[in-house]
Amino acid sequence: MKQAQELTERGTASPPVRVVPVMAALLCALVPVQLDALVTATALPTIAGDLGGFGRLAWIATLYLLTMAVGTAVGGRFGDQYGRRAVLLIAQAVFVAGSLWAALAGGMTGLLLARAVQGLGAGITLTSLMATVADIAPPDRRARYQSMFGAVAPLSMIIGPWIGGIITDHLGWRWIFALNIPVVALAMVGVALLLRTPRERTGGRIDSLGLAAITVTGTGWVLAGSWVGRYGWTSPHVLIAAGLGTVGIAVTWTVEHRAAQPFLPRALFRDRSVLMSAAVLALSMGAVMMAAINFLPVFLQLVQGRSAANSGLLLLPMLLPAIGVSLLVGRWTDAPSRFRPAMLTGTGILTAGCALIATMGPGTAMWQTMLYMIVIGAGIGMLFQTPVVLVQNSAPPGEVGAATGAVSFLRMLVGAVGVGTLGSIFTGRLADGIVDSGAPGTEVLDPSSVDPATLGGLPATAVHAVADAAASANTLLFLIATGIAAVALAAAAAVPRRSRSECDTA
Structure with missing residues (x-):
């Protein structure tokens, strides 16, 4: 509480001018980390042709996400114990090492191991970056700076596959990883020279x-x-x-209760602001947002006949408003009393957006689809950074990193399970709809891999049957997503009207 008060007084007395160049370095570190989760998507066929191992292609993304989840959970606590700057530099060095290894990989096994190293460095980097903002900015400025991170994520979703395709076509797939190195090296120089975080460290054993x-x-x-989408x-x-x-959950719950410096402090979640904010983040940004990103392009392609050239471009009506709203809300939530209204408004808009998208069918006009996507994008934009900053402001000074890592870890796990579950439901409804239609030509379709190119050689009756089935699957998925968003809305309503952050700045 004392440190929070000192930070507030410092931020009020004089603007933290040095935060601007530091944030530039931090954003430079964030971009490759976010891009590498998506940038390999368009390069997978080329990688398979070069290295072989086509059956293991899915692991290129899965291993990255798996080790990233672990890194996300532990990175914050490492920073609390040993200093944010040192941990951030080490994490970036690990990411560079993984990138170099991937660029030079001579076989699929080497590439997969390199991706695991990359993911670990990426996860620790991601949490360290968010926790660093809490170190360098007073509580009333954190949302403003965190919103810049919130804008990078949807931007990466838009340009990631596109950049990957361009690099693969013109330079070769190895440059996807090699080009990370100078960008991260520049960020490391900026962090080493500019970042000065508070020296309070908890120390202790790992x-x-x-x-x-x-x-x-x-x-x-x-x-x-x-795996659930593939196997059920x-x-x-x-x-x-x-x-x-x-x-793992049961064991984690037990051992973290006894640890002196736990990565996921159980005591932290006794604070209702932290618990409810974590629920909002995990449900809205984990399950609902990831479901929209993964399955809205399917509707746009199979029902409305949009080109599948780049799914990120199909999502522009959703992701561009998310970027703009995230930046605006970051400035608006300078006052701690606005966090709860922002989360209530964001989850309410997200719930409405999901409900609107659930009504879409083959006859829905393009302008309606775009309008509904703008609505859901606005809701997402309000929730990118707000729950995270409220958690940081509510956590004790020595637990900020661990708190950031804990909620980020929960978001990743809920996102993985949510997308897998909703994907299984979507694919099941799509398959049932195609089979039940009995339309000529549909008997040869594989519902798990149907795309516009496949539909091009089918009779019109089969194309209409697939469109109807995809629309039905979309409705079911977003009805469930509406329910999940409504639970997030209830969690936002349960956030105390006066949190610890407000008490500290009062």
């Missing part, structure tokens, strides 16, 4: 049991979320992975 438990939890649930929830693959994740 929570090794907690690290192992978190790794098991993350591995289980990320794999379950990745009742398959041995998914059941074993989900069982592993469940055991």
